[in-house]
Amino acid sequence: MKLSTWIAERGVVTEPVEPQFDTTYDLIVAGLGSAGAIALITGAQRGLTTLGIDKLCMMGGSGTAGGIASYYWGVGGGVYEAIDTRAEAIAEECFPPGGKFHPEARHLALEEAAVGAGAELAYTSRIVGVFMEGTRVRGIRWISPAGIRDTACRMLVDATGDGEVCGITGCAFIHGREFDGIPQPYSHVPCWIKDGRHTSQNFDAASTVCAIDGAQYSDGIVHGGTYHLRDKYSETEKLLYAGRLPGLREGRLITGDTTLRLRDYLAGEMTDRPVFYEYANLDTHTQDWAFESDTVQEWLTVASFWGLNFSVPVPLGAMIPKGFEGIMTAGRCLAVDHDLSQAVRMQRAMQQCGEAVATAAAMALQKNIPVRELSYEELAAELRRTRCLPESVPPTVEEQLPADVDAIRAGLESDNPGTAIWAARQQGDTIRRHLHAWLESPDTAPARNAALALGLLNDPEALPVLRRIIRQRDPYIPESGRKLNARRLCAALYLAGRMSDSAVVDDAATLMSDPESELDIFSYAFSALLRIGGNQPETRTAIANSLRTILEAPDFQRSLSKHRSRFNEPSEAYFRIAAARELDRWNIPHALMDRVDPAKLTMREAGLYRHIKQ
Amino acid sequence: MTRIDEYPILALGATLTALGLATARPEDILVLESSGCPAPEFAGAFYVGEGAVAAGTPQGIALENELKERDILADGHYHIPALIPVLYQHIKNAGLRFLFWTDTLSIKAGGGADSGYEVDFFNASGHQRIKVHKILDTTSAGAAGTVSRRWTEKRLWAMLHGCAGADAPASATAAGIDWKPGRFSNESYFGLRLDADTNWPDARQLLLDAWRKRPAALKGTRIAAMATEFHYSYPREFVPVAADWIHRPSSSYADPLAAFDGGITLAAEEWA
Ligand SMILES: Cc1cc2nc3c(=O)[nH]c(=O)nc-3n(C[C@H](O)[C@H](O)[C@H](O)COP(=O)(O)OP(=O)(O)OC[C@H]3O[C@@H](n4cnc5c(N)ncnc54)[C@H](O)[C@@H]3O)c2cc1C
Numbered sequence: 001m002k003l004s005t006w007i008a009e010r011g012v013v014t015e016p017v018e019p020q021f022d023t024t025y026d027l028i029v030a031g032l033g034s035a036g037a038i039a040l041i042t043g044a045q046r047g048l049t050t051l052g053i054d055k056l057c058m059m060g061g062s063g064t065a066g067g068i069a070s071y072y073w074g075v076g077g078g079v080y081e082a083i084d085t086r087a088e089a090i091a092e093e094c095f096p097p098g099g100k101f102h103p104e105a106r107h108l109a110l111e112e113a114a115v116g117a118g119a120e121l122a123y124t125s126r127i128v129g130v131f132m133e134g135t136r137v138r139g140i141r142w143i144s145p146a147g148i149r150d151t152a153c154r155m156l157v158d159a160t161g162d163g164e165v166c167g168i169t170g171c172a173f174i175h176g177r178e179f180d181g182i183p184q185p186y187s188h189v190p191c192w193i194k195d196g197r198h199t200s201q202n203f204d205a206a207s208t209v210c211a212i213d214g215a216q217y218s219d220g221i222v223h224g225g226t227y228h229l230r231d232k233y234s235e236t237e238k239l240l241y242a243g244r245l246p247g248l249r250e251g252r253l254i255t256g257d258t259t260l261r262l263r264d265y266l267a268g269e270m271t272d273r274p275v276f277y278e279y280a281n282l283d284t285h286t287q288d289w290a291f292e293s294d295t296v297q298e299w300l301t302v303a304s305f306w307g308l309n310f311s312v313p314v315p316l317g318a319m320i321p322k323g324f325e326g327i328m329t330a331g332r333c334l335a336v337d338h339d340l341s342q343a344v345r346m347q348r349a350m351q352q353c354g355e356a357v358a359t360a361a362a363m364a365l366q367k368n369i370p371v372r373e374l375s376y377e378e379l380a381a382e383l384r385r386t387r388c389l390p391e392s393v394p395p396t397v398e399e400q401l402p403a404d405v406d407a408i409r410a411g412l413e414s415d416n417p418g419t420a421i422w423a424a425r426q427q428g429d430t431i432r433r434h435l436h437a438w439l440e441s442p443d444t445a446p447a448r449n450a451a452l453a454l455g456l457l458n459d460p461e462a463l464p465v466l467r468r469i470i471r472q473r474d475p476y477i478p479e480s481g482r483k484l485n486a487r488r489l490c491a492a493l494y495l496a497g498r499m500s501d502s503a504v505v506d507d508a509a510t511l512m513s514d515p516e517s518e519l520d521i522f523s524y525a526f527s528a529l530l531r532i533g534g535n536q537p538e539t540r541t542a543i544a545n546s547l548r549t550i551l552e553a554p555d556f557q558r559s560l561s562k563h564r565s566r567f568n569e570p571s572e573a574y575f576r577i578a579a580a581r582e583l584d585r586w587n588i589p590h591a592l593m594d595r596v597d598p599a600k601l602t603m604r605e606a607g608l609y610r611h612i613k614q
Numbered sequence: 615m616t617r618i619d620e621y622p623i624l625a626l627g628a629t630l631t632a633l634g635l636a637t638a639r640p641e642d643i644l645v646l647e648s649s650g651c652p653a654p655e656f657a658g659a660f661y662v663g664e665g666a667v668a669a670g671t672p673q674g675i676a677l678e679n680e681l682k683e684r685d686i687l688a689d690g691h692y693h694i695p696a697l698i699p700v701l702y703q704h705i706k707n708a709g710l711r712f713l714f715w716t717d718t719l720s721i722k723a724g725g726g727a728d729s730g731y732e733v734d735f736f737n738a739s740g741h742q743r744i745k746v747h748k749i750l751d752t753t754s755a756g757a758a759g760t761v762s763r764r765w766t767e768k769r770l771w772a773m774l775h776g777c778a779g780a781d782a783p784a785s786a787t788a789a790g791i792d793w794k795p796g797r798f799s800n801e802s803y804f805g806l807r808l809d810a811d812t813n814w815p816d817a818r819q820l821l822l823d824a825w826r827k828r829p830a831a832l833k834g835t836r837i838a839a840m841a842t843e844f845h846y847s848y849p850r851e852f853v854p855v856a857a858d859w860i861h862r863p864s865s866s867y868a869d870p871l872a873a874f875d876g877g878i879t880l881a882a883e884e885w886a
Contacts, residue, residue, distance in 0.1 A: 006740035055648075055715070057814045057842050065842075094822065096775050096836045104839055108822070111815050123814050124648065126717050128736045143717050143736065145755060162738070190699075193775050193838055214737030218714040221650045225702030232685045235798040239695045240773065240839040241658075243650040243702075246715065 001138060004170055005129045008214070012170040019131055021139055021152035025051045025120075026365055027358065028140060028153040030127050033061015034347045035331030036159025037110045038080050038354035044117035045079070046362035051151065052114065053142060056244065057123040059114060061161065061331075063347050064107035065244035067189040067200035069099030073280040073309060074348025075394065077387030078355050083109045098198035103191065130156070130169045130327075137169060137326035155361045155371075156327045159354060162211040162251030163333030171321035172255035175212060177338045179291040180578070181611030182208045182604060183250035184284060184342060188224025190242035198240075201228075207569060207603040210610070211251030220603060221246050249285060249332075249345065256335025257372065258317030263295040265312060265340060268398060273376045274313030275360070275383055276352035279394045281307045281482065284342040287560050289486070290523035291578075294498065296339050298425070300481075301524075302452050302491045303418040307482020310397045312344055316371070316379070319357050325370060330357040355388045401426065405434055412438065412449040418480025424453035436461055442468050448476070448488060455495030463501050466492040470507045490524040497528030500535035504528065509546035519558060519571070526575060530582045537586075544588040547579045552591055560604070573597075573605040581612050621711075623885065624733055624746035625877075627753035628652045628712055629864030633701060634877020635750060635885075636710045637673050644744070645712045646735055646757075649842070652701035652712075655754050655865040656873070657694050659843040660771035660803050662794050663869035666690035671882075674875040677704075686797060693797035695773070697870060713737060718757045721749065723856070731859065748885060749859040752877075754846040756861060763810070764853065765846035765863075770817045771805040772825065775838035778802055779831035791824055793832065802835065804828070805845065817844070852884075 002014040026048035029040040037059040040052040052059070062068045084101060091097075091105035114121060122144055129141030131150070139152035158165035163173055176183045186209050191200045209220035221243055228242045258271065262282070282299060286292065289300050299305050318335040319328045329335075330353050332345040359382050364371040383389035401423040402408050408431065411420025424431050438450040442465045451465035468474075469492035476488045493511075496504045508525040511517050517525070526547075533543040550556060551572075558575060559568040573596045580592040601609055621644045625632035628647035636643040651658050666687065669678040677700075681687035686696040705712050716737035724730045730747040751757050754765070769792070777800050783793050790807030806821045818840060825837060848866035855861050862880070867873035 008739040008742045011740075055717075094825070094837050096838065104837065108818060111818070115815050121813075121815065126736065128717075128719065128741065143719055148719065164738070168740075191839065196775075198838075210738075212738055212740075214713060214716060214739035214742070217738040218712060218716065221714045222702050222706050222712065225652075225699055226706055228699040229703055230684065230696075230699075233693050233696045233797075234685060235800050238693060238775070238798060238801060238838070239698070241651075241695055241842070242698050243652075243714075244842060246650055 002132050003129045003141060004132055004168055006168045012168070014132070014170075017131070019139060019150045021150050024152040024154070025049045026154045027157065027361055028053065028151065029157045029159055030140075030165045031061065031158065031160035031331065032059040033159060033161055033331060034063050034350035035354035035357070036061065036157065037114070038078070038351045039157050039159055039330045039358040040119050041083070041110070041113045041117055042079055042355045042358035043362055044114065044119035046359065048362050048365065050119040051122060051153070052119055053122045053125045053127060055124065055126050058107040059110040060103065060107040062245060064103040064110070066247060067103060067191045067244075068202070068347065069101055069103050069198070069200050071100060071348050072283065072346045074346050075277050075279050075311070075390050076348065077390045078352045079386050079388070080351040080355070083113050086112065096193060096196060096198050099200065102198060103200075127165050127168065130165065132169070135324050137324065154326065154365055157330050157357055157361065158327065158333065159330040161332050162248065163254055163329065164252070166254050166321055166327070166329060166333065167212065167252055169321070169324060169327055171324055171327070173252040174255070174338065175210070175252055176607065176611070177292060180608040181614070182607040183211065183248070183338070184208070184286055186220060186224065186246060186248045187285070188221065188227065188243060188247045190228040191240040193238045193240060195236050208607055209246065209248055209603060210607055211248055216603060216606065217246065223603065250338070250341055252333050253338065253341055254329055254333055254335050255322050256318045257320045257322055258315050259335040259337065260312070260314065260318055260340050260344065261337040262299070262339035266295065266299070266397060270396070271313050271315040273315050273380070274389065275316050275356035275379065276314055276349060276388055277311050277390065277393050278314060278344040278346065278349040279309055279311040280343045280346050281305070281309050282343050288523055290490070290494070290520070290527040293339050297494050298456055301486040301494050302456055303422045304478045304480040304485045304491075305418050305422070306484040308397075308400070308418065308480070309394065310400070311394045312340070314344065314353070316356065316360055319353065320372060328357050328361065328371065330354045352388045355386065356383055359383060359388070397422070398426070405431060409434070409438065409446065412446040412453070415479045417445070417449040417478055421449055421453045421456070424450070425456040428457055432457065432459065439465055448474065452488070452491050452495065455499065458499060460499065462495065463499065463503070466496050467501070467503055467507070470496060470504050473511070487520065490520055493521075493524035493528045497531040500532050502532055502536050502539045505532060505539055505542060509543070512546065513550050519561060522558060526579075530578070533582065533586060540586045540588060544583050544586065544590065547583070548590055548592070551576050551579050552595060554595070569602050569604065571605070573601055574608055577605065577608050577612060620745040622746070623748045623750065624744070626718060626749065626751040626757040627654065627864065628714065629655050629752040630870050630873035631752040631862060631864035631867070631877040631880075632750065633704070634673070634874040635881050636712070636877070637704070637708060638878045638881035640708055640710055643711065644746070645710070646716045646718055647712060647714045648717050650714050651698060652705065653697050653870065654843045655845070655863070656870045657697045658841060659845040659865070660694060660773050660841040661845040661865065662692045662694050662796065662803055665868070666692070667869040667872045669871040669875055671875045671878045673878055674871050677874055678871050688797055691795050691797045692870065693801060694803070721859075747858060750880070751855065751859070751861045752864045754843065754863050754865045765848050767847040768808045768810060768812070769805045769845045769847070770808055770821050770841055771803050771845060772821055772840045773838040774802045774804050774832070774835040776800055776835035778835060779833075782831040783829055789824070804832070808844070
């Protein structure tokens with residue numbers, strides 16, 4: 001047998017061992033948050049011997065200690081609903097009103113259910129090593145208040161949110177987005193009693209924290225915690241606690257037997273073997289969409305679809321780390337890409353994820369077969385019984401799109417053109433000639449929106465209208481999204497950059513140098529210039545000159561203003577580092593890094609800096 | 615960004631004593647804390663102390679003044695959770711080296727005279743080893759199972775919301791219940807003495823039951839939140855664990871400011 005550990009700066013290290021296990025459990029669940037708590041309870045209720053391990057002294061994770069006292073969309077159904085009912089009764093009796101559910105009542109109800117089902121709980125504990133035979137997990141080394149212990153299991157579930165146990169095991173994972181390695185921002189959520197009501201504050205958002213950097217993790221906790229400072233506290237605004245959980249939205253995302261990607265989903269590639277569904281929007285808390293993937297920018301910027309909900313069927317394979325046995329994941333570290341992880345992470349779905357994983361584990365262990373060999377029909381039948389797998393499901397994206405040309409044309413004329421733009425993208429050649437025809441009056445809404453749709457099809461006929469949108473600094477903001485809509489100007493900059501249109505270089509540079517340009521416009525212009533320069537070598541000198549003039553200026557200032565928060569984060573170094581990387585690739589000398597002090601970077605800037613160094 | 619290597623002093627637990635020590639000697643000290651919260655022994659345990667003690671050191675007086683200005687402390691009564699953001703701010707502004715969400719795995723003598731200790735710990739970066747010359751363990755339970763139990767009482771506290779009647783009990787009752795006022799008129803703290811081995815689920819149920827049977831004067835209250843740390847009462851003494859390694863639980867101080875001062879005094883006197 002070997003012991004796999006994660007050693008700082010070296011990554012996964014294994015050594016041969018002959019462990020003396022103190023006990024064997026059928027199922028060990030690491031992390032008892034939204035997913036892990038339900039996995040543990042489900043496993044115990046299904047007759048498995050179970051041990052639940054958490055760093056905290058309570059169950060429920062983000063939904064309790066983390067102060068996230070509300071459900072964001074999702075599809076109802078599953079064993080968690082009975083626990084919620086019990087939590088409501090406890091809250092009614094003991095706690096002040098407020099929130100969708102009371103975090104304290106909820107963790108009491110979860111604990112009651114776990115203990116009642118015979119699960120053992122190990123709080124303030126953490127897994128630090130995983131015992132393996134080949135690629136099969138056999139047990140864990142963990143630190144408890146009583147010291148280090150070695151314990152065997154037949155199935156290990158990593159429900160730590162950050163995928164820490166999978167990391168230790170050596171499972172493949174990704175972290176953050178491609179451009180800069182940065183995950184979604186975190187929010188260090190405090191709980192208050194305000195005017196007699198329990199409330200938590202999702203202040204959106206502290207910054208970004210790398211889930212595999214202990215020092216930054218800690219600095220993030222400290223930084224986020226300062227946001228709860230008030231000049232005066234009062235009877236009507238009492239702080240209860242803060243920092244029980246750091247509030248990360250995204251950590252490691254494992255590579256699964258099946259890894260779900262937003263671009264595949266939007267291309268209609270979906271499983272027909274779901275074990276639960278997510279139903280939410282692409283709820284990104286990222287503020288710099290210009291540095292997200294093409295798929296996200298198509299969705300959020302061009303279609304302006306922040307807020308369009310869609311359902312995502314999730315198969316069991318997304319919870320099985322590729323190439324390993326005896327280990328599964330549950331919760332937000334499941335196998336999705338960074339893009340889709342912004343949607344597939346909400347509490348209802350994560351609880352159902354925990355139920356599905358533990359149900360599958362129990363059935364496989366009872367049959368003594370690998371979980372991969374479980375009959376989908378049998379598993380689905382079990383999950384339908386508790387309604388973890390619902391009878392009817394809210395719509396996918398495709399089901400929300402207009403189908404015929406007249407409806408698409410009407411959509412392009414409306415203030416809610418997103419579905420029409422997207423439908424046109426999906427129809428491609430079928431509708432292309434109509435889109436060309438609609439370009440005729442370039443200053444009308446249908447023409448401009450048709451240009452966006454054609455841009456999504458990489459059709460050069462869109463370019464004259466896109467250039468016009470940029471030149472005129474088109475101020476239009478659609479209403480396609482629920483809350484956060486993207487400017488048409490940003491969509492045009494993105495598409496022109498993607499199509500490497502050198503004709504917009506001067507206008508993009510002018511937008512960047514205009515102090516009146518807001519950060520989103522500045523970022524999209526910047527991103528467009530990097531892309532055009534990347535693909536059109538003859539534009540590089542001009543682009544580099546513009547970037548150097550703007551970014552090397554000692555008084556250059558840009559801060560990231562948070563959509564819904566009172567806080568600004570300096571961003572000068574971010575742009576300088578990103579530009580320096582590109583100019584280095586182009587072999588153009590610059591002094592951008594002379595203006596960057598690595599000791600004074602924000603966490604977001606430090607993320608990009610580290611990403612580039614790697 | 616925090617750097618890890620060799621440190622003159624390692625403090626275990628982001629307690630007020632450790633904060634005092636780190637405030638006095640910011641260059642020399644690394645603090646490891648398993649949770650994400652500063653002052654776990656007071657703010658995390660909802661323990662408001664035994665009646666506020668005025669601070670004695672300049673740094674302690676500055677902290678006391680800040681707590682008073684922010685309405686966190688008045689007339690000897692604390693709005694104890696609000697210590698948390700104040701201390702985060704202090705750590706950040708003073709550039710103190712704290713590693714939260716970090717578990718201490720083992721402490722081994724370095725070998726040879728005055729060769730200090732090798733400490734292994736684990737956090738999001740994985741397994742790490744540092745070398746330290748002195749260790750101050752300020753945790754209530756003793757870090758990494760290295761310190762034997764010396765505490766005299768274990769208690770679970772809850773913060774209560776709502777107004778207590780005028781005849782609310784002022785101190786411990788026979789049933790092991792203790793009640794202490796908070797900073798605001800609708801804030802108080804309700805604690806239950808526990809047997810040594812009581813685990814979290816049982817402790818919470820016992821506390822709930824005790825609150826259900828609370829004295830009539832507390833009827834108008836509800837539970838705002840339960841503590842995430844047990845409070846351990848300790849005799850007020852430094853206990854040597856080994857050479858250059860002492861256990862001084864911060865919770866043994868009667869008051870948060872006294873604990874903070876205790877760390878500063880330690881830095882200034884014994885470990886100067
Ligand atoms: C700020 C914020 C706001 C959100 N708002 C909403 C909302 O309004 N509605 C909604 O539905 N969803 C919301 N979400 C999303 C949702 O809450 C989370 O994605 C979901 O709860 C994640 O579930 P999980 O089980 O993966 O992780 P968690 O619930 O976070 O649980 C992880 C558990 O693992 C434990 N753990 C971590 N590391 C270790 C370790 N090494 N060893 C042992 N235990 C460990 C933690 O203590 C925790 O208990 C929000 C998320 C955040 C961060």
